[in-house]
Amino acid sequence: MSRPSGPLSQAWHFTREFLRDPQTIGAVLPSSPFLARRMAALVPPGPGLVIELGPGMGPVTKALLESGVPAQELVLIEQAPRMVRHLRHRYPEVEVIEGDAASLQYLVAHRGPARAVVSSLPLRSIPKEVVQRIFQQLPQVSTHGTVFIQFTYHFRSSCQGLSPDFRRGRIAVVWRNVPPARVDTFSYHAPRQR
Numbered sequence: 001m002s003r004p005s006g007p008l009s010q011a012w013h014f015t016r017e018f019l020r021d022p023q024t025i026g027a028v029l030p031s032s033p034f035l036a037r038r039m040a041a042l043v044p045p046g047p048g049l050v051i052e053l054g055p056g057m058g059p060v061t062k063a064l065l066e067s068g069v070p071a072q073e074l075v076l077i078e079q080a081p082r083m084v085r086h087l088r089h090r091y092p093e094v095e096v097i098e099g100d101a102a103s104l105q106y107l108v109a110h111r112g113p114a115r116a117v118v119s120s121l122p123l124r125s126i127p128k129e130v131v132q133r134i135f136q137q138l139p140q141v142s143t144h145g146t147v148f149i150q151f152t153y154h155f156r157s158s159c160q161g162l163s164p165d166f167r168r169g170r171i172a173v174v175w176r177n178v179p180p181a182r183v184d185t186f187s188y189h190a191p192r193q194r
Contacts, residue, residue: 036062037067039118043064052077054078079098114143116146116149135161167188168184
């Protein structure tokens with residue numbers, strides 16, 4: 001299989017994956033560099049694991065690395081085998097896990113809590129029970145202050161059902177994306193131990 005190299009071939013590869021499985025991929029085109037940079041800018045500075053859910057062809061991965069997230073602190077979880085191969089080829093220094101984000105706690109248990117979880121998952125097209133399993137596991141990979149970042153193409157947040165321990169933060173709209181995207185952030189506040 002030839003490797004996608006330029007932006008046009010990467011967009012075609014992404015669109016081909018969408019046509020194969022639209023419910024899992026959720027978008028016809030990959031995220032724009034503007035959306036990717038906006039999401040990366042919301043990751044809190046400092047050391048700690050950054051988990052990216054549904055990296056696709058890697059536009060947000062690229063932005064995370066360019067924003068200063070060290071490759072050894074970044075873990076990508078991608079379900080589509082062809083995209084996994086592409087990501088491993090393009091980012092050999094980054095850990096890429098082929099798997100389901102609904103198995104989040106098991107996939108990253110050996111790495112400790114995350115400072116950020118950055119999600120490009122199409123939450124509106126994934127079955128609701130899968131979304132709930134993902135949301136139920138987020139507190140288990142989080143510590144006080146962990147930020148969950150999620151974008152949607154809808155004008156309303158796609159994070160209904162997220163644990164109340166995740167408090168809403170900033171909302172941004174990225175107009176220079178096709179279509180325009182809404183980015184929501186939530187900060188984890190660990191429940192007090194009794």
